[in-house]
Amino acid sequence: MTETRTGAGPAPAGSRILAPTYEGDFVLNGPLPLDCGRTLASPTLHYAVYGRLNAARDNAVLVCHALSGSALVGSWWPEIFAPGAVLSLEHDFVICINMLGSCYGSTGPGSVNPETGETYGPDFPLVSIGDNVRAQALLLDSLGIRRLRLVLGGSIGGMQALDWTIQQPDRVERAVVIGVTPISAMGLALNHLQRQAIVQDPEWAGGRYLPQRPPRSGLALARQIAMISYKSAPLFDERYGRNPDRSGEDPWRLDGKGGGLTGGRFDIAGYLDIQGRRFIDRFDANAYLAILRTMDTWDPTRGYATPQEAFSRIRARLSFVGISTDWLFPSADVRRFAELIQSAGVDADFREMISDHGHDAFLAEQAELVRLLQ
Amino acid sequence: MTETRTGAGPAPAGSRILAPTYEGDFVLNGPLPLDCGRTLASPTLHYAVYGRLNAARDNAVLVCHALSGSALVGSWWPEIFAPGAVLSLEHDFVICINMLGSCYGSTGPGSVNPETGETYGPDFPLVSIGDNVRAQALLLDSLGIRRLRLVLGGSIGGMQALDWTIQQPDRVERAVVIGVTPISAMGLALNHLQRQAIVQDPEWAGGRYLPQRPPRSGLALARQIAMISYKSAPLFDERYGRNPDRSGEDPWRLDGKGGGLTGGRFDIAGYLDIQGRRFIDRFDANAYLAILRTMDTWDPTRGYATPQEAFSRIRARLSFVGISTDWLFPSADVRRFAELIQSAGVDADFREMISDHGHDAFLAEQAELVRLLQ
Numbered sequence: 182m183t184e185t186r187t188g189a190g191p192a193p194a195g196s197r198i199l200a201p202t203y204e205g206d207f208v209l210n211g212p213l214p215l216d217c218g219r220t221l222a223s224p225t226l227h228y229a230v231y232g233r234l235n236a237a238r239d240n241a242v243l244v245c246h247a248l249s250g251s252a253l254v255g256s257w258w259p260e261i262f263a264p265g266a267v268l269s270l271e272h273d274f275v276i277c278i279n280m281l282g283s284c285y286g287s288t289g290p291g292s293v294n295p296e297t298g299e300t301y302g303p304d305f306p307l308v309s310i311g312d313n314v315r316a317q318a319l320l321l322d323s324l325g326i327r328r329l330r331l332v333l334g335g336s337i338g339g340m341q342a343l344d345w346t347i348q349q350p351d352r353v354e355r356a357v358v359i360g361v362t363p364i365s366a367m368g369l370a371l372n373h374l375q376r377q378a379i380v381q382d383p384e385w386a387g388g389r390y391l392p393q394r395p396p397r398s399g400l401a402l403a404r405q406i407a408m409i410s411y412k413s414a415p416l417f418d419e420r421y422g423r424n425p426d427r428s429g430e431d432p433w434r435l436d437g438k439g440g441g442l443t444g445g446r447f448d449i450a451g452y453l454d455i456q457g458r459r460f461i462d463r464f465d466a467n468a469y470l471a472i473l474r475t476m477d478t479w480d481p482t483r484g485y486a487t488p489q490e491a492f493s494r495i496r497a498r499l500s501f502v503g504i505s506t507d508w509l510f511p512s513a514d515v516r517r518f519a520e521l522i523q524s525a526g527v528d529a530d531f532r533e534m535i536s537d538h539g540h541d542a543f544l545a546e547q548a549e550l551v552r553l554l555q
Numbered sequence: 556m557t558e559t560r561t562g563a564g565p566a567p568a569g570s571r572i573l574a575p576t577y578e579g580d581f582v583l584n585g586p587l588p589l590d591c592g593r594t595l596a597s598p599t600l601h602y603a604v605y606g607r608l609n610a611a612r613d614n615a616v617l618v619c620h621a622l623s624g625s626a627l628v629g630s631w632w633p634e635i636f637a638p639g640a641v642l643s644l645e646h647d648f649v650i651c652i653n654m655l656g657s658c659y660g661s662t663g664p665g666s667v668n669p670e671t672g673e674t675y676g677p678d679f680p681l682v683s684i685g686d687n688v689r690a691q692a693l694l695l696d697s698l699g700i701r702r703l704r705l706v707l708g709g710s711i712g713g714m715q716a717l718d719w720t721i722q723q724p725d726r727v728e729r730a731v732v733i734g735v736t737p738i739s740a741m742g743l744a745l746n747h748l749q750r751q752a753i754v755q756d757p758e759w760a761g762g763r764y765l766p767q768r769p770p771r772s773g774l775a776l777a778r779q780i781a782m783i784s785y786k787s788a789p790l791f792d793e794r795y796g797r798n799p800d801r802s803g804e805d806p807w808r809l810d811g812k813g814g815g816l817t818g819g820r821f822d823i824a825g826y827l828d829i830q831g832r833r834f835i836d837r838f839d840a841n842a843y844l845a846i847l848r849t850m851d852t853w854d855p856t857r858g859y860a861t862p863q864e865a866f867s868r869i870r871a872r873l874s875f876v877g878i879s880t881d882w883l884f885p886s887a888d889v890r891r892f893a894e895l896i897q898s899a900g901v902d903a904d905f906r907e908m909i910s911d912h913g914h915d916a917f918l919a920e921q922a923e924l925v926r927l928l929q
Contacts, residue, residue: 217807290816306815307807366791366823370783373824374776376817381772383757388816398755402748406780409744414885417740423854433591433681433852441680442664442762442844443750447851449740450747470816477821478807480797508882511788 199255199262199270201229206286207320216309222295226320227279227286228252231262234274234326241326242268243317244277245334245341247544248407248472249464251285252277260547267357267554273330278317280337281308282471290467291392303388305471310337310479314344318352328352335359335502335543336510337472340479346497347481353497357554359543360502360510362518363480368509371410372473375403379466388467400466401457408456413506413539417449426451492525499529502553507540573629573636573644575603580660581694590683596669600694601653601660602626605636608648608700615700616642617691618651619708619715621918622781622846623838625659626651634921641731641928647704652691654711655682656845664841665766677762679845684711684853688718692726702726709733709876709917710884711846714853720871721855727871731928733917734876734884736892737854742883745784746847749777753840762841774840775831782830787880787913791823800825866899873903876927881914 206227212220229252234241244254244261251257254277261267268275279287282305290305321329332353334342339361346356364372379385382399390396409417425431430445446454485491501519503512512533519531532553536542543550580601586594603626608615618628618635625631628651635641642649653661656679664679695703706727708716713735720730738746753759756773764770783791799805804819820828859865875893877886886907893905906927910916917924 303816307818363797365788366795366797366821367783367788369795369797369821370791370823370827373820373827374780374783377776377779378752380817381776382755402751402755405751406748409741409748414739414741414882417744421740421743423737423740423743432848433857442677442841442848443754444681444848444852446747447740447743449744453744453747467816474806474816474818478818483807508788 198259199231201231201253201255202233204229204252207323209316209319213312213316215306215312217307219306221281221288221306221308224281224288224316225286225292226281226288226316228320229254229277231255231268231275231277232270232273234324238325239328239330240272240274241321241324241329242273242275243321243329243332243342243345244268244275245332245338246277246280247334247336247338248476249460249469250338251283252279257544258547260551263548263551265555266551267333274326276321276324276326278320280341280472280475281313281316282468282475284465284468289465290388290471291465302467305467307474307478308471310340310344310475310481311348313341313475314348317341317345318349321352329354331355331357332497333357333359336361336540337476337479340476340481343499344479344481346495346499347491350494350496355498355500357500357502359550360504360507360515360540362510362514364476364510365514368410369477371406371509372477375406376470376473378402378406379470382466385466388470390466395461396466397461400461400464400469401454403466403469404460404464405453405457408453410509411539411541413508413537415506416537416539419537421447421449421452424448488521489525492522492527495522495525495527499527500554501529501531502543502550503531503533504538504540504542505533505535506537507542509540572633573605575605575627575629576607578603578626581697583690583693587686587690589680589686591681593680595655595662595680595682598655598662598690599660599666600655600662600690602694603628603651605629605642605649605651606644606647608698612699613702613704614646614648615695615698615703616647616649617695617703617706617716617719618642618649619706619712620651620654621708621710621712622850623834623843624712625657626653631918632921634925637922637925639929640925641707648700650695650698650700652694654715654846654849655687655690656842656849658839658842663839664762664845665839676841679841681848681852682845684714684718684849684855685722687715687849688722691715691719692723695726703728705729705731706871707731707733710735710914711850711853714850714855717873718853718855720869720873721865724868724870729872729874731874731876733924734878734881734889734914736884736888738850738884739888742784743851745780745883746851749780750844750847752776752780753844756840759840762844764840769835770840771835774835774838774843775828777840777843778834778838779827779831782827784883785913785915787882787911789880790911790913793911795821795823795826798822862895863899866896866901869896869899869901873901874928875903875905876917876924877905877907878912878914878916879907879909880911881916883914 382396385396503515713732756770759770877889
């Protein structure tokens with residue numbers, strides 16, 4: 182069987198990975214005030230660009246990444262750049278900025294707090310989607326980019342894309358928001374389970390673990406919980422069914438590896454274990470906690486008298502994409518969310534991506550997404 | 556707000572709890588051979604009965620309980636006994652037997668192995684649904700009950716009910732199988748997550764924890780993972796939405812209880828935490844692991860040349876119930892399963908229970924279930 186078992190990571194596809202034109206850091210020359218009331222002292226935004234900014238500076242596109250993504254959009258979303266697809270290296274200047282809180286170059290819990298000289302760790306503050314957008318706008322200012330031809334993203338990347346259109350209405354021409362709404366109670370529940378898996382691991386040590394001794398089993402379990410919400414029951418049935426693990430374990434055997442109470446694994450369990458193990462080699466537990474909270478707390482209508490007041494600020498043309506088997510952000514919820522925004526007078530359309538891949542489809546079935554967006 | 560926050564436990568409803576006519580133990584006077592190849596030496600079955608066996612001994616009903624249930628069906632399913640409902644204390648003799656592997660009186664991982672004089676712990680063998688049915692049949696023999704008027708159960712209880720009709724075709728007149736099929740890949744995934752939550756807790760100690768020092772946080776997390784699969788997204792949206800925890804925590808606050816990375820909880824998180832805490836006071840971690848494996852490994856067609864060969868053994872009249880918002884055992888899967896069994900020439904019908912309660916509906920909305928079964 183030649184199954185790839187790739188995840189939603191920053192480098193899934195392999196062959197067609199694009200190298201950025203430039204990859205570097207932007208350091209804010211002052212504190213970033215946060216929605217939560219605290220500030221981040223001179224935070225760093227790590228970013229990558231692809232293609233060239235034209236003389237008119239009107240060909241800029243901002244791609245916003247998902248939870249565990251990085252600024253290297255050419256690595257995790259390469260088919261978006263295919264000839265005739267959504268973005269063009271010849272005509273577009275594509276920017277992708279690592280989220281605050283992440284462990285891929287921007288300031289996060291693993292960074293040194295310049296005010297104390299020590300790693301933030303569990304003292305890293307709550308950074309909202311809005312805080313990220315404000316910091317990203319400063320980075321674009323520094324590049325001399327006033328207006329974005331397009332901003333797009335899936336999942337928490339879609340939260341950022343939509344927030345751009347509300348916070349910076351004059352700077353966005355078009356936005357594509359994929360597989361996302363403010364997260365539902367079920368989504369909050371799933372994030373709560375993941376958070377606990379990490380903080381209950383004694384190696385988490387209240388968030389003050391040493392880099393060489395991270396809470397590996399807790400983070401791996403968190404990733405596995407996430408994976409079931411990123412994929413779908415039909416995909417799992419089709420790929421793994423009730424088959425025993427392909428490595429040869431037998432769930433009906435007298436005693437498994439872990440004794441009679443745990444037993445040989447089914448194939449889906451082997452798949453999840455691999456996903457967990459892969460993830461702990463590429464992501465940081467505190468960064469994961471930080472971004473979960475960023476995701477949980479996003480509500481673009483918060484602070485406005487009515488949803489109408491928030492959404493009527495939008496000047497961009499919007500496209501929403503729901504994924505047919507997504508149960509983390511159900512397609513019906515995305516449709517209703519798009520309709521709510523339309524009812525505020527916004528030019529918005531809704532498209533449904535038919536896929537068995539669940540939430541992950543925007544990364545796992547890029548060619549399908551491209552077809553839908555063309 | 557007057558929300559009860561009850562779970563799928565053995566005593567949810569409160570006021571209408573029924574006392575059993577008799578509650579006691581049946582000890583097999585010899586070893587029970589198990590499907591896995593091992594034996595259990597003289598296992599105990601703890602059971603409860605309600606009502607009286609008539610002279611013809613033809614009014615016996617067997618109720619099979621779900622994962623964390625007990626023999627006290629009058630406590631956790633009281634409305635089934637309401638006047639004019641499914642069972643009658645006047646006319647029926649109702650038996651409910653605690654599953655092997657459980658911690659409510661039957662032999663399980665916490666029991667002493669008579670062959671070693673020590674607690675089974677992680678050496679407790681894999682006990683199949685079929686093993687349970689064989690042991691239950693011996694108990695019925697001891698009560699002089701040859702034939703069951705009805706066997707019924709939900710979830711893993713439904714697995715037992717259906718297995719009775721295949722293994723003991725001449726002893727069952729009617730069976731009601733609620734919210735269950737052989738567990739899907741998504742269900743196996745959810746059980747794998749729960750298993751890991753327990754075994755990763757250092758207090759689990761390879762299954763050799765002392766009773767006074769159980770893996771509390773691991774079992775609580777396992778229960779929380781289970782709870783999201785027992786309930787439904789619509790119910791969570793309706794009850795908890797994106798509200799902050801009702802105790803007054805604020806998810807948008809600068810720092811929550813656990814510092815900036817964990818923050819104030821949403822209401823759904825508070826609900827799940829309560830469910831986890833309640834569960835660890837009433838259930839044992841190793842028993843939980845044992846029954847998860849019993850559930851995972853159930854496939855009534857295993858050991859037969861074809862599904863047809865297995866199902867054509869059935870002589871009982873069957874009713875299957877699917878629950879409209881059940882995503883652990885989706886109603887469409889239950890319907891297909893019922894159709895597969897019908898196609899083997901079995902007299903089987905399918906009924907759908909419309910409920911927002913998800914898998915848990917057969918416990919949470921008993922009056923609705925009664926209406927459907929009348």
